[in-house]
Amino acid sequence: MSHIRKLGLALALTAFGTAASAQSLVYCSEGSPEGFDPALYTAGTTFDASSHPIYNRLTEFKVGTTEVIPGLAESWDVSDDGMTVTFSLRKGVKFHSNDAFSPSRDFNADDVIFTFNRQKNDDHPYNQVSGGTWEYFDGMSMPDLIGSIEKVDDYTVKFNLTRPEAPFIANMAMDFASIVSAEYGEAMMAAGTPELVNQAPIGTGPFKFQAYQKDAVIRYLRHDDYWGDPAKVDALIFAITPDASVRYQKVQAGECHVMAYPNPADVQAMKDAEDIMVMEQEGLNVGYLAYNTTIPPYDNANVRRALNMAIDKQAIIDVVFQGSGQIAKNPLPPTMWSYNDKITDDEYNPEKAQEMLAAEGVEGLDMKIWAMPVQRPYNPNARRMAELMQEDFAKVGVNVEIVSYEWGEYLSRSRELDRDGAILLGWTGDNGDPDNFLAVLLGCDGRENSNRAQWCHQPFEDLIQQAKVLPTQEERQPLYEEAQEIFKEQAPWATIAHSVVYMTMRPEVEGYVVHPLGGHIFNQVGLSQ
Amino acid sequence: MLNYVLSRLLTFVPTFIGVTLISFAFIRVLPGDPIIVMAGERGLTDERYAELSEQFGFDRPIYVQFWEYLTGVLQGDFGNSFVTKKPVWDEFFALFPATLELSICAMIFAVLLGLPAGVIAAVNRGKFFDRALMSTALVGYSMPIFWWALLLIIVFSGMLQWTPVSGRIDLIYYFPDPTGFMLIDAIASGQKGALGSAVRHLVLPTIVLGTIPLAVIARQTRSAMLEVLGEDYIRTARAKGLTAGRINGIHALRNALIPVITVIGLSVGTLLAGAILTETIFSWPGIGKWMVDSIFRRDYPVVQGGLLLIAVMVMIVNLTVDMLYGVINPKIRKR
Numbered sequence: 001m002s003h004i005r006k007l008g009l010a011l012a013l014t015a016f017g018t019a020a021s022a023q024s025l026v027y028c029s030e031g032s033p034e035g036f037d038p039a040l041y042t043a044g045t046t047f048d049a050s051s052h053p054i055y056n057r058l059t060e061f062k063v064g065t066t067e068v069i070p071g072l073a074e075s076w077d078v079s080d081d082g083m084t085v086t087f088s089l090r091k092g093v094k095f096h097s098n099d100a101f102s103p104s105r106d107f108n109a110d111d112v113i114f115t116f117n118r119q120k121n122d123d124h125p126y127n128q129v130s131g132g133t134w135e136y137f138d139g140m141s142m143p144d145l146i147g148s149i150e151k152v153d154d155y156t157v158k159f160n161l162t163r164p165e166a167p168f169i170a171n172m173a174m175d176f177a178s179i180v181s182a183e184y185g186e187a188m189m190a191a192g193t194p195e196l197v198n199q200a201p202i203g204t205g206p207f208k209f210q211a212y213q214k215d216a217v218i219r220y221l222r223h224d225d226y227w228g229d230p231a232k233v234d235a236l237i238f239a240i241t242p243d244a245s246v247r248y249q250k251v252q253a254g255e256c257h258v259m260a261y262p263n264p265a266d267v268q269a270m271k272d273a274e275d276i277m278v279m280e281q282e283g284l285n286v287g288y289l290a291y292n293t294t295i296p297p298y299d300n301a302n303v304r305r306a307l308n309m310a311i312d313k314q315a316i317i318d319v320v321f322q323g324s325g326q327i328a329k330n331p332l333p334p335t336m337w338s339y340n341d342k343i344t345d346d347e348y349n350p351e352k353a354q355e356m357l358a359a360e361g362v363e364g365l366d367m368k369i370w371a372m373p374v375q376r377p378y379n380p381n382a383r384r385m386a387e388l389m390q391e392d393f394a395k396v397g398v399n400v401e402i403v404s405y406e407w408g409e410y411l412s413r414s415r416e417l418d419r420d421g422a423i424l425l426g427w428t429g430d431n432g433d434p435d436n437f438l439a440v441l442l443g444c445d446g447r448e449n450s451n452r453a454q455w456c457h458q459p460f461e462d463l464i465q466q467a468k469v470l471p472t473q474e475e476r477q478p479l480y481e482e483a484q485e486i487f488k489e490q491a492p493w494a495t496i497a498h499s500v501v502y503m504t505m506r507p508e509v510e511g512y513v514v515h516p517l518g519g520h521i522f523n524q525v526g527l528s529q
Numbered sequence: 530m531l532n533y534v535l536s537r538l539l540t541f542v543p544t545f546i547g548v549t550l551i552s553f554a555f556i557r558v559l560p561g562d563p564i565i566v567m568a569g570e571r572g573l574t575d576e577r578y579a580e581l582s583e584q585f586g587f588d589r590p591i592y593v594q595f596w597e598y599l600t601g602v603l604q605g606d607f608g609n610s611f612v613t614k615k616p617v618w619d620e621f622f623a624l625f626p627a628t629l630e631l632s633i634c635a636m637i638f639a640v641l642l643g644l645p646a647g648v649i650a651a652v653n654r655g656k657f658f659d660r661a662l663m664s665t666a667l668v669g670y671s672m673p674i675f676w677w678a679l680l681l682i683i684v685f686s687g688m689l690q691w692t693p694v695s696g697r698i699d700l701i702y703y704f705p706d707p708t709g710f711m712l713i714d715a716i717a718s719g720q721k722g723a724l725g726s727a728v729r730h731l732v733l734p735t736i737v738l739g740t741i742p743l744a745v746i747a748r749q750t751r752s753a754m755l756e757v758l759g760e761d762y763i764r765t766a767r768a769k770g771l772t773a774g775r776i777n778g779i780h781a782l783r784n785a786l787i788p789v790i791t792v793i794g795l796s797v798g799t800l801l802a803g804a805i806l807t808e809t810i811f812s813w814p815g816i817g818k819w820m821v822d823s824i825f826r827r828d829y830p831v832v833q834g835g836l837l838l839i840a841v842m843v844m845i846v847n848l849t850v851d852m853l854y855g856v857i858n859p860k861i862r863k864r
Contacts, residue, residue, distance in 0.1 A: 026700060031822075034612050042569065131614040133581065139571045198614065213706070214623055215814030216697060237700050241812040249682050249694045408561030408827060415572060427570055440571070449572040 023234040025509075025522055028247040028256035032215050032240055035130065036201035038175040039119055042135050044428075047175040048520045049238060053220050054096075055178035055203035058087050058112065059169055063521050064513035066284070066336065066432025068170050072107060072179055072204065078471055082164025087112070087172075089155040094225040095181045096208035098200055100191070103183055107204055109151040114182030116142075116149055125189055130198040136176035140430070164469040166476060167433040174431050179204065206231040206523045215240055232511065232526030251276065251504055257527065258505040258512065260520055264322040264380065270504050281514040282326060283501040284333050286437070287378035287426035288493040289369070289389070290453040292419050297362050304491040306356035308346045310396045311389055311494055320385045321497060328495035330484050331437055335516045337473060338434045338480035343488050354396040365398045368421025370414060374407050377499050377518070378426030385424060385496070415448050422494075423452050428518055434480045438464050442492065453492035460486045537851050544844060549602060552836035553595050556829050563611055563827035585611065585829075598833065607834035612826055617834035621816060625838075626709025627697065628808070628815030632800035634731055635739035640793065643743045644782075647750020647789075652777055654755060662747065669744035674806040678737045682810075685733060692732050695812040699726045734811040738804055742796040749792045753785035760784075786857055794850030798843035 033049035034041045041047075051057075060071035070076075073087035093107035118126035119134040120143055126132075137143070145168065147160040161168065171177065184202045188194050201209050206228065207220035218238040222231045239256055241247045247259040248266055252273075262270060262278075270278045291298040291307070298304060313327045329345035332338065357365070371386035372379060379385060383404070390400040403421065405413060414423045430436050440446055443464060444456035460483055467479035487493075503514055510526045564573070564581045573581075582588045586597070601608060607617035646666075650659040686694040693699065697711045704718035712731075715723035757763065758781055766776045805817035816835060823831035 024700075035614060040614070042567070042571075131584075131609070131611070133567070133584070135568065135573075138577055139568075139573070195614070211703070213814060214620065215818060216627075216812070217700065219703065239696060239700060239812070240814075241695055242818065243810050243812070245679055246682065246695050246810055246812065249687055253686055253690065253694050255694055255696075255700075406559070406561040407825075408563070408566040411569070411572065412562060412565045425570060449574065450570065 024237060025233040025235070025258070025525060025527060026237045026239055026256045027520065027522060028241045028250050028259040029218075029238045029520075030240075030244075030247070030261050031242055033212075033218070035198045036209065036212075037130065037180065037198040038178045039115075039134055039137060039180075040130055040132075040198060042139075044518055049218055050201060051175040051178045052205070052519050052521045053207035053236060053523070054201050054205045054209055055180070056093075056205055057173050057175075057177045057179060058089075059173040061170075061173050061432060061515070061517060063515055063524070066170075066429075066516055068173050068432075071173065072112075073172075076169065078169075082166070082469055082471060083161050085159045085161065085168060086152070087157045087159070089157065090227060091155060093204050093227045094223075095184070095204055096202045096223055098202065098209070100193075100196065100200065101184050101187050101202060103181060103202075105183065107179065107181075108154045109157045110154075110182045111179050112157045113149050113151055114185055115177070115179050116146065118185070119176070120146060120149075126185055126194060126197070129194040134176070136174065136430075140171055140174070140176070142171070164471075166468055166470055167431060167435045170431040170433045207236050210235075229524060231523055233522075236522055248504065251506060254506070256506075257509050258503065258520075258522075258525075260503060262502050262504050264324045267322075267324060267502055270502075275507055277505050277507055277509070279503045279505070279512065279514050280324075280500050281516060282333060282335050283377055283499045284335055284429040284432065284516045284518060285378040285426060286328050286331055286333055286498055287376075287385075287424070287496045288328070288331070289422050289424055289496060290493045291422045293453050293455045293492050294417060295420070297360065297365065298422070300360055301490045302356060302360050303362055304494075305346065306353045306360070306362075306396075307393070307398070308491050308494040309349050309353040309356070310392050310398070311496075312348050312392050313345075313496060314348070315392075316385055316388055317497055319388060320379070320381050321499060324500045324502065325497040326500065328498050329488075331442065331487055331493065331495055332434055332480075332484065333429070333498045336429065336432065336434055336437070338477045338484075340481040340484040342481075343484060346491075350392070350395045357396060357398075363397065366401070367393065367398050368401050368403050370410065370421055370423040371402050371404045372407070372410060372424055373404050376426055377428060377501070378497070379424060380499070382424045414452050417448050417454055419454075424496075425452055430517075432517060434476075435464065435468050438480065438483055438487075439468065442487065455490075455492035457486065457490055457492075460490070533855055534852065537848055541844060541848075545841070548840040549599060549837055550595070552833040552840070553598055555836065556824070556827065556832040557591070559824075559827070561827050563829060566827050567611070602834075602837065607837070608830035610823070610831045611828045612823070612831075617830050620819065620831065621835060621838050623709065624814055624816045624819050625842075627711070627813060628801060628804055628817060630710045630712065631731070631734055631738060631804060631807070631813060631815065632797065634735040635800055636742060636793070636797060638735050638739035639742035639746050639796070643746030644750050644789070646743075646747040648754055648777060648782060650747065650751045651754030651758060652773075659751075663751065666744040666747045669740045670748075672740060674737060674741075675810055677740060678733070678807060678810040681733050681737060693726075693730050695730075695810070697727065697730050697813065698723065699730075702726060734807055734813055737811070738800060738807045742793075742800065745792055745796060746789060750785065750789050753788045754781055757781045757785045783857065787854060790850055790853055790857070794847055797846045801839060801842055801846070 031045045033046040034043060036050045038047055038051035057071045058073040059068050062069045072090050074090050075088045077086045095103040118124045119137040145161055145165055147162045150158040152158050181202050185197055188196045206223055206226045208223045210219040210221050212218045220236040222234050241250060244261055244263045250256040251259050270276050291304050293299055317325050317327060329343055330340055369386045369389055372382040386402045393400045427441055440450050442451055442455055444461050447454050447456055463479045463483040467476040470476045501514060508528045510528055512525045515521055564578055586594055609616055646662055650662045653659045682694055685692045702720055702723045706714040708714055711727045715727040763781060766780050804815055805821050808815045808817040820835050
């Protein structure tokens with residue numbers, strides 16, 4: 001009898017409802033993964049289904065925190081000049097196997113080199129496989145940053161960087177850096193089926209991939225030879241359920257143990273329900289209104305600060321987030337290290353705002369606010385948010401026109417340097433590093449791209465560039481704290497909100513931790529009997 | 530009859546070319562660049578944009594892109610999804626059986642209830658039953674699908690616990706799905722209880738998807754029957770002393786069926802292409818949701834290939850309906 005049939009029998013014999021048992025954890029996920037090789041993709045839904053259960057990385061984020069801990073690398077050493085990072089690899093780590101492949105060796109340096117060189121080198125045989133769009137690797141500037149990767153011995157790998165970069169260690173814990181098997185890659189290339197690396201994944205993670213039916217279900221089995229703490233359930237099942245109301249019905253009916261992304265309107269009822277648990281945590285995100293700081297009158301920091309004082313953020317939290325958010329005063333979320341809690345937010349004071357605008361000679365201002373056409377974690381309803389701002393600005397004599405475009409157009413046009421108007425947008429952190437917010441969204445290099453305020457302020461830029469190359473968190477933290485003070489004083493954005501992330505689950509679920517980086521991780525989740 | 534079939538088949542060719550062109554143009558007319566959508570808030574450099582444009586073939590003239598698409602399609606190559614990187618053809622046929630299975634069940638449900646309801650309403654014209662039935666049909670026709678689906682889920686899955694909330698089969702069953710039709714695969718698996726589970730999962734989606742066609746068929750049958758029942762030959766049949774059952778069931782219904790079959794044919798097309806809401810709410814892994822997701826992501830190969838394949842399926846259904854006319858009405862096949 002196959003393992004699968006045994007599992008089916010075990011599940012069928014259990015008393016719990018129709019779907020699950022103490023042996024099998026069922027997660028109602030919100031959508032289908034794009035594939036199973038995380039380096040090819042950028043969506044959180046894909047990472048939930050691939051990098052978290054199936055793979056490991058050289059470094060890992062400790063679940064529930066943004067702290068970087070050893071993963072497949074037991075330790076690492078950064079040279080004094082910050083230009084070389086040497087990883088000492090863990091021994092005895094076993095890869096999964098499937099019908100087409102059984103590994104002949106343990107994880108070693110060849111796998112690390114294969115993982116990164118396929119993304120870096122255009123002439124690598126896997127560079128163009130499965131579309132070959134390594135968006136995160138490119139987006140995190142890895143092609144420029146990594147000069148070369150050397151195998152020192154089977155269990156030592158050296159990364160030669162082109163410049164010192166402190167966030168590099170955290171970048172190695174990101175999903176795109178999930179370590180794939182070089183041996184599997186070679187075997188599949190030889191068999192003429194290289195795309196199976198993406199479709200039938202082999203990793204070192206706590207669960208091994210069993211089966212996937214698009215838009216229906218993904219099945220995993222526990223990896224019994226896992227190097228770390230073994231998974232607490234025999235099987236992990238993702239029941240793909242796009243509608244949030246239906247996900248909740250499934251949790252209530254016992255067809256799922258855990259669900260993500262509840263409707264904000266349902267959260268209170270869930271908290272009141274006896275047989276449902278709700279966990280919550282501030283998301284590692286920020287929603288903002290970015291002025292175009294290159295065109296008048298928004299090139300004047302006093303005007304920007306005055307406009308910020310006209311926005312009733314609490315009303316936005318109540319109406320748009322329905323309570324599931326908190327007011328943002330900094331560009332960094334509060335769960336991020338170096339968050340400067342000493343900063344006081346602009347007060348909501350329309351009278352003072354009007355006086356300040358008058359003092360700057362701004363009267364009868366016509367302003368455009370761009371409202372995103374899509375729902376995002378940091379902004380569940382941009383149109384409504386823009387309407388509230390329209391009312392707020394009207395009170396200080398600013399006439400707002402709300403504009404919107406199709407999402408691709410929105411992203412594209414909002415990058416333009418001479419863009420007319422302030423834009424609603426936001427960001428969800430990738431690697432738990434402040435650089436990932438401050439440099440990407442507010443650095444001079446990001447202008448005409450991810451820096452939608454088109455803001456380039458030298459004192460701020462100098463601080464974040466200095467902080468980027470310092471080796472320790474202790475040394476970097478004061479610089480980022482100071483940068484946040486400059487940000488507040490210069491006000492290139494109105495920081496609006498950080499959303500709160502909710503997870504809904506049945507009471508028998510044990511050990512689930514909400515992860516600040518947004519992933520849904522079940523490696524150490526069990527079920528009480 | 531053979532000439533009739535051939536003439537119908539010939540109309541396939543221009544329709545196919547037209548649909549290929551429209552499906553190719555449709556997604557490109559929409560604003561929004563797939564590369565920018567893919568990059569999201571992060572954005573990308575101009576160099577990277579140029580690289581990806583070249584990789585996806587967007588840097589070539591539009592007529593070259595169309596020609597390559599058309600020649601690919603004629604060889605059975607619909608391209609690969611930008612998102613999943615898998616062939617569109619494979620994705621379509623992995624998902625289509627689920628949509629087809631649900632559509633067939635919904636249509637059987639609609640016909641089995643709609644036809645008799647329409648006949649009974651027509652025979653009892655103006656009476657309470659007629660009015661009640663037609664009012665119910667109007668409600669069914671006007672009901673928002675997502676509301677109707679959630680109501681059924683809350684009552685039958687939540688409160689009464691008679692049916693599962695969503696999905697195609699209980700997760701305890703796991704077997705290969707060679708045909709993609711869950712009812713067939715469940716029987717083939719030999720696993721005890723699998724078929725029952727698959728049937729239970731079909732009940733609510735079938736009702737939800739079948740509600741609008743049911744209302745349309747009932748109303749169409751009623752009006753067609755009323756027209757036929759007023760014909761001279763029906764009076765003659767009554768004068769001959771035939772039973773009401775024979776008059777209504779054989780003489781009237783058979784002649785009333787032609788417009789009804791037209792409506793059924795059109796409804797099948799609507800079901801195949803339009804099961805989006807039902808599929809989303811019931812987590813039904815069909816082509817409706819796949820297409821909508823792809824439109825949002827500007828996944829050109831999936832949208833153009835998917836539209837074309839759906840159009841071909843609808844054309845096949847329409848052809849079948851045309852054949853059925855011929856079977857039912859000898860005048861048509863002899864024309």
